[in-house]
Amino acid sequence: MISFKQTFFFAALIFFCVTACKNFDSNTDRMNKFKTEEAKYRPLFHFSPENNWMNDPNGMFFYKGIYHLYFQHNPNESVWGPMHWGHATSKDLKHWEEHSIALIPDDLGTIFSGSAVVDYNNTSGLGTTQNPAIIAIYTNHDSEKADKKEAIDFQTQSIAYSLDDGFTWTKYTKNPVLKNPGIIDFRDPKVFWYEPNQKWIMSLAAGQEIQFFESKNLLSWSYLSSFGDGIGNHGGVWECPDLFPLPVNGKGISKWVQLVSINPGGPNGGSATQYFVGDFDGKVFTVDPDFQKAMEKDHSYWIDFGKDNYAGVTFSNWSNEAKGVLYLGWMSNWEYANQVPTTKWRSAMTLPRELELTENQEGYRLRSKAPKDWDKYTTKTLKKETFSHQKETLLIEKGTLDLSAFQINLNLVNLENNKYTFLLENSMGDSLMFGYDQNKHQFFIDRSQSGDTSFSETFSAKPSTAPRTKMSDSLDIYFIVDKMSLEVFFDEGETVMTEIFFSQSPFETLSLKTNAETVKIENLQIRELSKK
Numbered sequence: 093m094i095s096f097k098q099t100f101f102f103a104a105l106i107f108f109c110v111t112a113c114k115n116f117d118s119n120t121d122r123m124n125k126f127k128t129e130e131a132k133y134r135p136l137f138h139f140s141p142e143n144n145w146m147n148d149p150n151g152m153f154f155y156k157g158i159y160h161l162y163f164q165h166n167p168n169e170s171v172w173g174p175m176h177w178g179h180a181t182s183k184d185l186k187h188w189e190e191h192s193i194a195l196i197p198d199d200l201g202t203i204f205s206g207s208a209v210v211d212y213n214n215t216s217g218l219g220t221t222q223n224p225a226i227i228a229i230y231t232n233h234d235s236e237k238a239d240k241k242e243a244i245d246f247q248t249q250s251i252a253y254s255l256d257d258g259f260t261w262t263k264y265t266k267n268p269v270l271k272n273p274g275i276i277d278f279r280d281p282k283v284f285w286y287e288p289n290q291k292w293i294m295s296l297a298a299g300q301e302i303q304f305f306e307s308k309n310l311l312s313w314s315y316l317s318s319f320g321d322g323i324g325n326h327g328g329v330w331e332c333p334d335l336f337p338l339p340v341n342g343k344g345i346s347k348w349v350q351l352v353s354i355n356p357g358g359p360n361g362g363s364a365t366q367y368f369v370g371d372f373d374g375k376v377f378t379v380d381p382d383f384q385k386a387m388e389k390d391h392s393y394w395i396d397f398g399k400d401n402y403a404g405v406t407f408s409n410w411s412n413e414a415k416g417v418l419y420l421g422w423m424s425n426w427e428y429a430n431q432v433p434t435t436k437w438r439s440a441m442t443l444p445r446e447l448e449l450t451e452n453q454e455g456y457r458l459r460s461k462a463p464k465d466w467d468k469y470t471t472k473t474l475k476k477e478t479f480s481h482q483k484e485t486l487l488i489e490k491g492t493l494d495l496s497a498f499q500i501n502l503n504l505v506n507l508e509n510n511k512y513t514f515l516l517e518n519s520m521g522d523s524l525m526f527g528y529d530q531n532k533h534q535f536f537i538d539r540s541q542s543g544d545t546s547f548s549e550t551f552s553a554k555p556s557t558a559p560r561t562k563m564s565d566s567l568d569i570y571f572i573v574d575k576m577s578l579e580v581f582f583d584e585g586e587t588v589m590t591e592i593f594f595s596q597s598p599f600e601t602l603s604l605k606t607n608a609e610t611v612k613i614e615n616l617q618i619r620e621l622s623k624k
């Protein structure tokens with residue numbers, strides 16, 4: 093006879109085995125899923141976190157030959173949650189190394205976006221002039237307070253300092269350094285040194301405007317002025333501002349540029365970043381009157397018209413008159429960032445871009461210079477000087493290059509009133525289309541057939557478009573693909589479009605389609621990129 097005890101023991105054993113097997117199966121499933129995701133979607137040259145969630149770039153600075161990138165990070169899940177600052181460094185902006193988390197939530201709240209500066213003159217007294225402190229200025233978001241009905245003052249600005257060049261951080265004991273005056277959205281401080289008055293300036297998103305503050309020591313701040321009322325796009329929350337001077341190409345003068353991210357309200361839906369050109373006198377930012385007129389006529393002043401470049405700001409301690417500024421954004425969109433089909437990690441940054449200011453007949457334009465210097469990572473190059481285009485020209489034949497990551501430049505000359513469509517295709521039937529429609533004077537990206545689009549209704553509901561701002565019958569195009577991203581720089585970066593995609597397998601061919609008869613392709617250069 094089997095006793096009750098024995099029956100219980102066997103039942104428990106069977107239950108244990110079934111559960112263990114199930115868990116083993118689901119763990120193996122997860123591991124396989126992770127492996128597939130890694131192979132299919134993990135970018136080679138764009139920073140993506142090893143695990144879990146990432147949004148905005150934060151606290152970027154360049155120091156002693158190293159680029160530091162901190163980022164909005166939820167280290168526990170692959171969706172947005174309690175924000176920390178993750179940390180990564182690079183020496184060439186193409187290969188990134190992730191380090192331990194830089195800032196964790198505290199009594200004042202979680203750690204939202206912000207910036208970092210090198211305090212060379214030891215204005216804060218937190219370092220020395222021999223070993224300057226790196227000071228991070230960020231928003232503390234008190235989520236408990238925020239959850240309470242009618243709460244408004246739950247975002248404040250705090251600082252932390254590092255005495256080992258940005259690797260470990262100590263929070264300042266008298267945080268916050270800037271209290272909330274009663275504004276619900278009061279965040280994303282971006283600080284820079286204003287040489288003429290020997291003081292620090294902070295731009296901060298405050299509701300539907302940008303507020304400027306000044307400080308001699310980074311520890312106490314006073315209000316200067318506000319910008320934004322009645323100007324620019326107000327279709328969503330204003331976030332992640334950045335103010336910096338840029339030389340105007342060939343003019344011998346400088347102008348100030350104010351970046352403001354906005355969500356929603358972007359030109360193709362969801363999140364995007366607008367820019368304003370004007371002057372800053374150490375107190376007030378004033379938009380250039382001609383720029384303002386042009387804006388009122390047609391608001392096409394977006395740093396990127398693609399759906400996936402948000403919350404971008406510039407690196408501290410990098411800019412100088414000759415170089416301009418170095419910028420990088422988050423390569424996603426709040427419309428679907430939490431749903432994109434990677435589960436081990438979520439989202440990547442854009443490639444860094446140098447920003448330049450130009451002035452032409454239509455006024456000021458901010459240009460993004462495409463990242464160059466790919467020699468170290470180029471595994472094959474194809475070149476062709478000039479050739480006439482037929483109805484459909486196969487630019488890259490199947491089997492010639494691995495198109496998981498590649499970069500291409502070319503010129504289209506003798507444009508007719510026609511549409512020029514580049515098609516990236518694979519044998520699974522996926523195709524990613526982008527190009528230029530001269531009839532409409534419009535660039536476009538259509539990712540509706542690019543692979544998995546099922547996770548969001550807005551991801552590919554309609555093609556994204558961008559107006560062409562340049563008048564010319566030739567068109568310069570540079571684009572770069574890295575596993576799950578396409579970044580296209582038209583007209584030497586005067587119009588940029590960045591979009592992500594999730595194809596079932598890497599693309600195998602690239603062709604150009606058009607009915608134009610006279611168009612020629614010049615200076616075609618294709619580089620296969622890899623880390624082998």
Ligand code: FRU
Nearest residue numbers: 148164204205279331332403
């Ligand atoms: C922009 C943003 C910031 C905020 C952060 C929170 O994407 O909403 O305004 O500081 O993300 O993660």
